[in-house]
Amino acid sequence: MFPSLWYEGQPLIVLEPKSVGTPVIVSDGCAGREEITNRVDGLWFRSGDARDLVRALKAFQTGDIAAMAQAAYAGFWANPPTIERHVDGITAIYGDLLERAASIREAERPARRGIAPRPDPDSAATA
Numbered sequence: 230m231f232p233s234l235w236y237e238g239q240p241l242i243v244l245e246p247k248s249v250g251t252p253v254i255v256s257d258g259c260a261g262r263e264e265i266t267n268r269v270d271g272l273w274f275r276s277g278d279a280r281d282l283v284r285a286l287k288a289f290q291t292g293d294i295a296a297m298a299q300a301a302y303a304g305f306w307a308n309p310p311t312i313e314r315h316v317d318g319i320t321a322i323y324g325d326l327l328e329r330a331a332s333i334r335e336a337e338r339p340a341r342r343g344i345a346p347r348p349d350p351d352s353a354a355t356a
Contacts, residue, residue, distance in 0.1 A: 230254040240264060244310060250302030252294060254285050268292070270301035
């Protein structure tokens with residue numbers, strides 16, 4: 230069970246049980262939710278709602294734990310987290326942000342109709 234009130238970046242406490250086929254109960258307000266598909270490889274409960282946590286615990290007792298365990302194990306090992314994939318993902322995010330920023334800067338430049346463009350603040354620092 231992962232009842233966090235905070236949104237952590239990469240919830241290893243959720244990934245480790247999945248890697249050995251253990252379903253996890255997670256709060257819907259934490260990053261662990263991104264790693265668990267509700268009623269497939271674990272359960273979600275409403276963050277800060279003790280009654281909903283009790284509901285999830287009861288559902289866990291009566292649910293098909295074997296199927297959830299198999300789904301947790303298969304889901305983890307179908308696409309296991311590696312440092313290479315992590316770095317590739319972060320690099321892709323920053324690459325996308327840089328492309329968007331370049332597009333915005335280009336769109337903000339005056340049309341080439343005799344209007345002098347504004348000086349680029351980045352090039353002024355290096356001049």
